[in-house]
């Protein structure tokens with residue numbers, strides 16, 4: 001869960017508000033006190049927190065509210081709006097354009113997650129249909145090129161770099177020119193994050209910028225950096241004038257508030273957040289849904305977009321089967337595949353109002369391993385078995401032994417899959433056919 005502790009405290013402060021019958025100054029002060037101390041303990045800048053408190057008090061002004069207005073709603077909306085302001089500088093970040101070259105340069109301290117985020121972003125755009133590639137301009141750190149090469153190869157992203165060239169300006173220029181000629185649409189340049197002296201690092205950044213003329217410069221910040229994020233982002237802003245921020249390591253126990261304060265200090269928008277070490281753990285950042293999720297209020301629109309982006313087209317065959325009152329073993333496998341495609345359940349749960357914290361308290365994500373195991377059982381079945389209604393296994397139980405052996409599981413687990421399938425088939429029979437629920441629903445609709 002993103003910023004788990006902060007989210008837990010903010011959610012509980014907000015539920016103290018919604019659960020109360022009398023909304024008066026005393027309650028407002030108590031709620032604000034809890035919100036502010038949660039923010040402060042997450043390293044959000046003291047001045048920003050003070051401003052938020054003042055602003056909410058001023059805007060709500062309980063005494064002057066006419067009788068009959070929904071005070072709870074007004075307080076809730078004001079708090080949400082002020083929290084959104086904290087992470088939204090109201091500045092548009094550069095949006096890459098299809099069909100043309102978009103050069104994106106990364107800056108940030110060593111260890112912030114720059115190289116990882118470069119690859120994640122290249123992959124993100126590649127999935128959106130952009131022709132993406134990576135250039136390694138970090139000649140300072142031994143092994144930097146190897147790391148980028150490894151990540152890029154894993155994600156199947158073309159890359160450029162050198163083991164022998166020591167001039168980062170020359171490498172970045174050569175790489176960008178080469179990929180421009182080859183009509184790449186997203187060219188991401190990873191730069192060094194450390195030097196003998198800070199001054200040298202900043203001078204190098206400026207030289208690379210002049211050489212490759214990026215359309216966008218992104219600063220990468222580690223969420224766990226705390227209050228130091230402010231001075232760091234200020235220094236980077238003054239030299240590289242970056243136009244967007246990526247905050248990494250928002251998963252786990254990061255406090256995150258320091259990095260969030262960087263938005264206000266530099267008046268620069270966060271564009272993505274890193275939520276894990278894996279290549280797909282990069283989320284587009286948008287202020288309102290982010291705050292909404294942090295407060296346990298969910299993000300239904302985000303969930304819909306997420307589901308649509310997964311292209312769960314195998315559903316069509318299953319729906320047709322359901323209409324006819326049948327459900328094959330293959331349908332069950334496709335459904336389980338869809339569950340996996342949804343990603344970690346914690347992520348999905350945090351998009352549903354009230355579910356994020358509940359899911360955490362239930363022990364979090366341990367389902368995907370189990371689902372994978374069930375899928376591997378079905379992957380060991382023959383085509384005929386997959387397309388059947390499961391009865392072939394009853395007719396010949398040795399099939400179960402064969403599947404268990406093939407998938408490295410036990411017969412008991414194979415039986416479990418088949419009993420799950422039988423249950424779904426039973427439901428399909430009730431729903432489908434001429435007199436089934438689906439036919440009735442279609443008739444009404």
Ligand code: GDP
Nearest residue numbers: 110111112113114115116248249274275276277
């Ligand atoms: P660089 O020196 O700035 O290029 O940083 P790296 O890309 O090498 O990342 C430093 C470490 O942070 C590596 O171990 C990464 O796997 C890890 N890392 C990067 N982004 C994230 C993230 O969003 N979440 C977590 N948990 N780890 C991350």
